[in-house]
Amino acid sequence: MLLFTPGPTPVPERIRQAMAVPTIHHRTPEFTKIFKETRRALISFLKMDDAVVLASTGTGAMEGALTNLCGRKALIVNSGKFGERFVEIARAFGKEVVELRYDWNEAVKLDDIREAMEENPDIDSFFIQICESSGGLRHPVEEAAALVKALNDEVVVVADGITAVGVEPIDTTHIDALIAGSQKALMLPPGLAMVGLSTFAISRLGEGRGYYFNLAKELRKQREGTTAYTAATTLIIGLREVLKILMEEVGLDELYDQTDRRATATRLALEAIGFQLYPQKPAPAMTALYDEDAEAIRKLLKSRYGVNIAGGQGELKGKLLRINHMGLIEPYEAVWVVNALELALEDLGRRSYDGTAVRIFSQSYYKLLGE
Ligand SMILES: *Cc1c(COP(=O)(O)O)cnc(C)c1O
Numbered sequence: 220m221l222l223f224t225p226g227p228t229p230v231p232e233r234i235r236q237a238m239a240v241p242t243i244h245h246r247t248p249e250f251t252k253i254f255k256e257t258r259r260a261l262i263s264f265l266k267m268d269d270a271v272v273l274a275s276t277g278t279g280a281m282e283g284a285l286t287n288l289c290g291r292k293a294l295i296v297n298s299g300k301f302g303e304r305f306v307e308i309a310r311a312f313g314k315e316v317v318e319l320r321y322d323w324n325e326a327v328k329l330d331d332i333r334e335a336m337e338e339n340p341d342i343d344s345f346f347i348q349i350c351e352s353s354g355g356l357r358h359p360v361e362e363a364a365a366l367v368k369a370l371n372d373e374v375v376v377v378a379d380g381i382t383a384v385g386v387e388p389i390d391t392t393h394i395d396a397l398i399a400g401s402q403k404a405l406m407l408p409p410g411l412a413m414v415g416l417s418t419f420a421i422s423r424l425g426e427g428r429g430y431y432f433n434l435a436k437e438l439r440k441q442r443e444g445t446t447a448y449t450a451a452t453t454l455i456i457g458l459r460e461v462l463k464i465l466m467e468e469v470g471l472d473e474l475y476d477q478t479d480r481r482a483t484a485t486r487l488a489l490e491a492i493g494f495q496l497y498p499q500k501p502a503p504a505m506t507a508l509y510d511e512d513a514e515a516i517r518k519l520l521k522s523r524y525g526v527n528i529a530g531g532q533g534e535l536k537g538k539l540l541r542i543n544h545m546g547l548i549e550p551y552e553a554v555w556v557v558n559a560l561e562l563a564l565e566d567l568g569r570r571s572y573d574g575t576a577v578r579i580f581s582q583s584y585y586k587l588l589g590e
Pocket residue numbers: 226276277278279301348350351352379381382400
């Protein structure tokens with residue numbers, strides 16, 4: 220079965236092999252050496268001043284960023300489940316929230332940010348998804364972050380990059396905390412989260428807040444080559460290997476280019492056979508399609524064609540198809556997915572199969588279109 224859900228993503232054989240080692244103790248010089256190498260690579264990969272690695276899923280890093288970097292009042296963009304999650308975390312910790320709420324296919328409007336910040340001069344932190352995975356939407360995060368800083372440079376900007384880091388180039392100039400998770404573009408098993416930090420964010424951590432997700436304490440320990448609590452040693456070994464593959468062997472420009480070509484080719488192929496893109500501004504991490512037959516199509520893909528793609532969540536349950544583009548994916552796997560979707564349309568009597576999806580994908584991916 221091809222796993223084409225936008226998280227978790229498949230773990231390549233080489234990364235599985237790298238993790239197939241006996242468990243080592245985390246308070247040892249061997250682990251410190253591995254951890255220091257991993258941190259060095261991670262900080263450069265994230266393009267941030269420093270970073271902490273947490274043994275948790277991405278939501279733990281969202282919680283840690285919020286509890287450590289929001290003082291009293293947060294401005295939060297909510298265009299889907301994950302934006303809503305920031306709102307819920309903030310409320311769970313008694314923070315005041317100014318929420319900018321949109322439909323799940325609609326990106327944040329800069330004028331709304333300006334208005335909210337002018338009306339609420341006591342906002343001290345700003346939270347946004349780079350890609351809101353509920354609808355596959357790309358927010359204009361770089362512009363939003365620059366605007367927030369221009370209006371008040373004391374506001375901490377937190378970007379959830381869980382489906383953007385390792386997917387596309389991100390301009391981190393005005394981002395203070397950049398969140399990543401293991402099971403999306405980093406192609407690792409679930410269980411590890413990362414927060415890249417700017418010098419400004421670090422100055423805001425102070426003595427730290429909270430207990431397990433105390434980022435000041437973690438950062439202090441991690442700068443010494445260890446972690447506050449037992450490190451997720453095996454996942455960290457996997458992370459070191461992934462970063463080596465992505466940064467040294469494939470190269471980040473090549474990774475981003477391949478991902479973009481795969482996303483573009485998939486969209487052209489699927490639009491050509493009548494599918495409708497859902498988000499107004501799609502992120503390269505995934506293709507989200509709005510379709511009334513979404514559940515029937517997903518079932519056919521799984522039972523007849525060996526492909527597992529994701530559906531919609533919350534209010535879009537049963538109405539969306541979400542196809543992953545994150546990670547290193549062979550074009551011959553991606554082309555099978557669009558082919559399976561075309562076959563499913565014939566099964567449903569919506570279109571007679573003629574191989575259009577495969578042809579358009581291949582022409583577009585290999586840039587033959589129009590030549
Ligand atoms: C997957 C995801 C998360 C984190 O989810 P976990 O299940 O806690 O790992 C957060 N934000 C976005 C945008 C995501 O796609």
